[in-house]
Amino acid sequence: MKTKQDIREEKWSYLTEHKLGRFPFPLQNRIPNFKGAEKAAHFVTTMPEYQQANVIKVNPDSPQLPIRAQVLKDGKTLLVPTPRLKAGFILVKPEWVPAGEERKAASLSHIKSYGKEISLSEMPRIDLFFTGSVALHRDGRRVGKGEGYSDREYAIIRELGNPDIPIIGTIHSVQLTDHEIPRNPYDLTVDWIATENGLIQTHSPYKKPSGIQWELVTEEELEEMPVLREIRELTGK
Secondary structure, three states, rough: OHHHHHHHHHHHHHHHHHHOOOOOOOOOOOOEEEOHHHHHHHHHHOHHHHHHOOEOOOOOOOOHHHHHHHHOOOOOOEEEEEEHOOEEEEEHHHHHHOOOOOHOOOOOOHHHOOEEOOOOHOOOOOOOOEEOEEEEEOOEEEEEOOOOOOHHHHHHHHOOOOOOEEEEEEHHHHHHEEOOOOOOOOOOOOEEEEEEEEEEEEEOOOOOOOOOOHHHHHOOHHHHHHHHHHHHHHHHO
């Protein structure tokens, strides 16, 4: 069976060799940006789950910039984790963004000018959750870039009492994989996959994390991610 890293290398190489990726380069060691990201984002906007959502969490990677901008254009509140979760989450309300500046406001280089970092006690209830991926299986299993931040972000909001919500992954169709993906109990799975060709409902049989597995959190992680200490204080765990 291929390891997650084998699958990552395969997808990064394929996207590169077939010129399906786009800036930033190289595609390796990141959630790869891909041609057709805007089409994938458009398909998402047709979903009732999206249309009914008020607060949407989207990962900060480049291929999800189109959906972050669309969230603001559609008058919804955007929540974006800071890189490596060092400062928790950034909240951007649509009324804080002048018309026509949604894409700029949703970009990592400018988001702090439009939004604000919030404490966990200020976190709103999230209705929809986007995650970046290097590869996705049609049954919902996911391969990220290997650092576990999406898994941790979802566990954090569940720890704070957020209900189980739909998870969407946007990828290029060539990032779909039929390989068996090794899975741990804390791994996040997706309910929907959006590609440049359309939507795939995974009907995933795998449970998502219901909270943080504190026994796996290291002292180093507590130092690197103050947000984890904040959760401990809030929940008394």
